[in-house]
Structures are given as C-alpha cells and as structure tokens.
Amino acid sequence: MPTDARRTTLATIARAAGVSVATVSKVVNGRSDVAPQTRARVQELLYRHDYLAPVFRHTEVPQSPTIEVQFARDLRSYAAEAVEGIVEAAAELGASVVISKSSRAPHWARDLVSAGRRALIGVTSVYTAAHLDSLARAGLPLVVLDPLHLPHSRVNSVGATNFAGGLAATQHLLSLGHRRIAYLGGPAMAACNQARAHGYRAAMEAAGVPVPADYVRPGEFTHRTGLAGAAALLELEEPPTAVFAGNDEIALGVIETARTRGLRVPEDLSVVGFDDTLLARMASPPLTTVRQPLREMGGVALRTALRLADGEKVESHHIELATELVARASTAPVRPACRG
Incomplete structure (x- = not known):
C-alpha cells in the first residue's frame, strides 16, 4: 500500500529496497554513482510511496505560486x-x-x-x-x-448556467415566430450539453411546440458536427427554420452548410450559438449566441x-x-x- 507522502522517509524507502539511506539519498539527488538496477528499484519505491523531497513538503505559500x-x-x-x-x-x-x-x-x-x-x-x-x-x-x-x-x-x-442559456436561446427564436427549431449539440453524456438541451426542450414545451425526434442531434462541439448535422436537418421532409447550436463552432458549421445549399442566414435559416467566442463576433453574419463568461x-x-x-x-x-x-x-x- 502506498504510504502517505508526509510520513514517508528515506529510511522507509531504504528498508523496502534493502539498501542504505545514503544510496536512496543519491537516487533522490540524481547522483550517478548508483548501479542501474538499484536505481530502478529505488525509483519505483519512491513513486509507489509518493515520496516527495523535503523541499516540496513545506506549508508556506511561495512568493509566486x-x-x-x-x-x-x-x-x-x-x-x-x-x-x-x-x-x-x-x-x-x-x-x-x-x-x-x-x-x-x-x-x-x-x-x-x-x-x-x-x-x-x-x-x-x-x-x-x-x-x-x-x-x-x-x-x-x-x-x-x-x-x-x-x-x-x-x-x-x-x-x-447552461440550462438558462439553452432556455434563453430557444425563447429568442420562439419570439421571432419560429416553431420548427432544432438543437445540434455536443456529446450526449456531457452535462453541459444535457443542460442546454433541457433548456431548449423546456422553452419548446412551455410554448406548446412539439419537438420531432429528428430535430435533436448530439455530436461533438466541433465545426464538423455543424456541417454534418445541418445537412441531415435540411434534408428532412419538414426542415427547421431555425437551429440552436450547442456552441459557436457548431453554429458556424450550420451556416456554412446552409450557404452551400443556397440558403441565406438569417432570411431562410436563423442560427444561434453558445459561448460568444471571437468566432461569433467574426462570423458572417455576426452570430447571435449565448454568452458564456x-x-x-x-x-x-x-x-x-x-x-x-x-x-x-x-x-x-x-x-x-x-x-x-x-x-x-x-x-x-x-x-x-x-x-x-
């Protein structure tokens, strides 16, 4: 069992390795006059016991932590x-x-x-x-x-506040008259993605707007997810008129896919991102997004x-x-x- 680093001493390591304290000290200090096999055995024990040299055990805060x-x-x-x-x-x-x-x-x-x-x-x-x-x-x-x-x-x-952000993004789109609103998110098991998706669903439910199963698509927080997800959404028999993206990179992928299909943003498709990174401010058009501080x-x-x-x-x-x-x-x- 590893020993607490604060109680492990050179003597502890020396006994376990079957060598002298002086030999262990040489290994700790990087001395070269130790046989390779002995050095390897001592180093393994130092790691196993989480040994820290005294210089790292101090309790005072350094001048520049x-x-x-x-x-x-x-x-x-x-x-x-x-x-x-x-x-x-x-x-x-x-x-x-x-x-x-x-x-x-x-x-x-x-x-x-x-x-x-x-x-x-x-x-x-x-x-x-x-x-x-x-x-x-x-x-x-x-x-x-x-x-x-x-x-x-x-x-x-x-x-x-990811849930509140997802709620605000979807309410914004609802206030503009959109009802066919999709969500393209990050990893399904990521807590931040789940919270944003729950905020989206809560806003849709409060407005009495059903959410088709094909309108919610998890992925990664990447531009590629936006490209592929938007392509799948726009191929639906009833494609969305607005997309809430789980982050700004996904949103830019959505905008790019829309353009390749001859759709104008925002005239034909509204897009909202999440994060408010530099990408959002540099996008064309500048991206509506949820600012994460x-x-x-x-x-x-x-x-x-x-x-x-x-x-x-x-x-x-x-x-x-x-x-x-x-x-x-x-x-x-x-x-x-x-x-x-």
Missing part, C-alpha cells in the same frame, strides 16, 4: 478565452501559470507537485476516482473549469485554486456564472410561408 492548467482536448477558441481569464487573474495575484495537455502517466499527480505546482485546473477534463485519489495523496488541489460531467462533491468546479470563469477558477492551495475552505464545491443572450445578425423573424 505556480498553477498547472491542463486541457484534455484541442485548444480551440473556447479554450483561448478561458486561458486569458486564468492568465489575467494570475498576473493580478502574482501567480504563475503552466499550460499542458492532460497526462495520465503513472504518478502524474506526484510529478506535478515535485515540479512545484501548487494546484491544478482541468479545463473540460474528466477525472476518475483513481485520479482524485492520486491528487489527494499528493496534496494537490483540483478545480475543473466547465466540467463535462455533473459536479462531484470531491471536485471543486466552475461552470455557467469564459474569461470570468477562468478568473474564478484561478482564484479558487489559489485559495485551496493556501489551505482555505471554499463556500461551494461548484460555482455557476450567469449566461446572457447576445442578439446579432444571424437570427430574424420567420418568413410567413414557413410558419407552423
């Missing part, structure tokens, strides 16, 4: 805005930020602590019970930004991580920031011939 920010997916426009919020907050508070792709290598949590990290921010990342146990043993606080799954009581997280969310995640690293308790393990509909030029009243 370093926070690791890990991404499980490609760094798209969504991630860029979240990172800006994290970096801005770090600069304000005198912290440093290291950005990396998520690693699941053995002893990854211990390696982060050994590298001087004070806390970990995972962006749309998924952490299993085993990952959480590793982080707990290493004493490394975790904050998940925009969690893909429902918030866990063991995980501190920062998200947005990504920079603010990044700042809250960074501040929460620093508080946890300092041993403070936070008021709630999950924080949600408000979304807001931003109306631009990709939505318009439904044409009279398309009503019903």
Whole structure:
C-alpha cells in the first residue's frame, strides 16, 4: 500500500529496497554513482510511496505560486478565452501559470507537485476516482473549469448556467415566430450539453411546440458536427427554420452548410450559438449566441485554486456564472410561408 507522502522517509524507502539511506539519498539527488538496477528499484519505491523531497513538503505559500492548467482536448477558441481569464487573474495575484495537455502517466499527480505546482485546473477534463485519489495523496488541489460531467462533491468546479442559456436561446427564436427549431449539440453524456438541451426542450414545451425526434442531434462541439448535422436537418421532409447550436463552432458549421445549399442566414435559416467566442463576433453574419463568461470563469477558477492551495475552505464545491443572450445578425423573424 502506498504510504502517505508526509510520513514517508528515506529510511522507509531504504528498508523496502534493502539498501542504505545514503544510496536512496543519491537516487533522490540524481547522483550517478548508483548501479542501474538499484536505481530502478529505488525509483519505483519512491513513486509507489509518493515520496516527495523535503523541499516540496513545506506549508508556506511561495512568493509566486505556480498553477498547472491542463486541457484534455484541442485548444480551440473556447479554450483561448478561458486561458486569458486564468492568465489575467494570475498576473493580478502574482501567480504563475503552466499550460499542458492532460497526462495520465503513472504518478502524474506526484510529478506535478515535485515540479512545484501548487494546484491544478482541468479545463473540460474528466477525472476518475483513481485520479482524485492520486491528487489527494499528493496534496494537490483540483478545480475543473466547465466540467463535462455533473459536479462531484470531491471536485471543486466552475461552470455557467447552461440550462438558462439553452432556455434563453430557444425563447429568442420562439419570439421571432419560429416553431420548427432544432438543437445540434455536443456529446450526449456531457452535462453541459444535457443542460442546454433541457433548456431548449423546456422553452419548446412551455410554448406548446412539439419537438420531432429528428430535430435533436448530439455530436461533438466541433465545426464538423455543424456541417454534418445541418445537412441531415435540411434534408428532412419538414426542415427547421431555425437551429440552436450547442456552441459557436457548431453554429458556424450550420451556416456554412446552409450557404452551400443556397440558403441565406438569417432570411431562410436563423442560427444561434453558445459561448460568444471571437468566432461569433467574426462570423458572417455576426452570430447571435449565448454568452458564456469564459474569461470570468477562468478568473474564478484561478482564484479558487489559489485559495485551496493556501489551505482555505471554499463556500461551494461548484460555482455557476450567469449566461446572457447576445442578439446579432444571424437570427430574424420567420418568413410567413414557413410558419407552423
């Protein structure tokens, strides 16, 4: 069984390896005068026991705490805005930020602590019970930004009001007279996607508008999902007059597919996105979307991580920031011939 890193000593490792304390010390300090087989055995025990050298066991906050920010997916426009919020907050508070792709290598949590990290921010990342146990043993606080799954009581997280955003997006389209409204979303099991889809359905139900099964299509939060999903929707016998997309990338895919089929946005098809990234503002036409306060969310995640690293308790393990509909030029009243 791994020993708590705070109680593991060089003597503990030496006894387990059958070598002297001096030999273990040489391995810890990177000395070359240790036989390769002995070095390998000692290193394995150091990892197994989550041993941290004394320099990493201190309880005082360093002058410039370093926070690791890990991404499980490609760094798209969504991630860029979240990172800006994290970096801005770090600069304000005198912290440093290291950005990396998520690693699941053995002893990854211990390696982060050994590298001087004070806390970990995972962006749309998924952490299993085993990952959480590793982080707990290493004493490394975790904050998940925009969690893909429902918030866990063991995980501190920062998200947005996805249900309210989905509700607002659909109500906006309903207010323009649309009734044939489709939803193109992200992964079916992602909590944020489910909340946005539930908001969409709630608005449709409240308006007394039925939702055909073919009008709700999960996928990925990618441009490709927008291209393929819109193609399938526009081939229906009764295609939608409006599409609520699960994020801005999907929305841009919808607009592109509409154009290739000779449809005008918004005259023939209204489109609403989600996130309000730079893509939404650069789109042609500029995209109506639900603003997810990504920079603010990044700042809250960074501040929460620093508080946890300092041993403070936070008021709630999950924080949600408000979304807001931003109306631009990709939505318009439904044409009279398309009503019903």
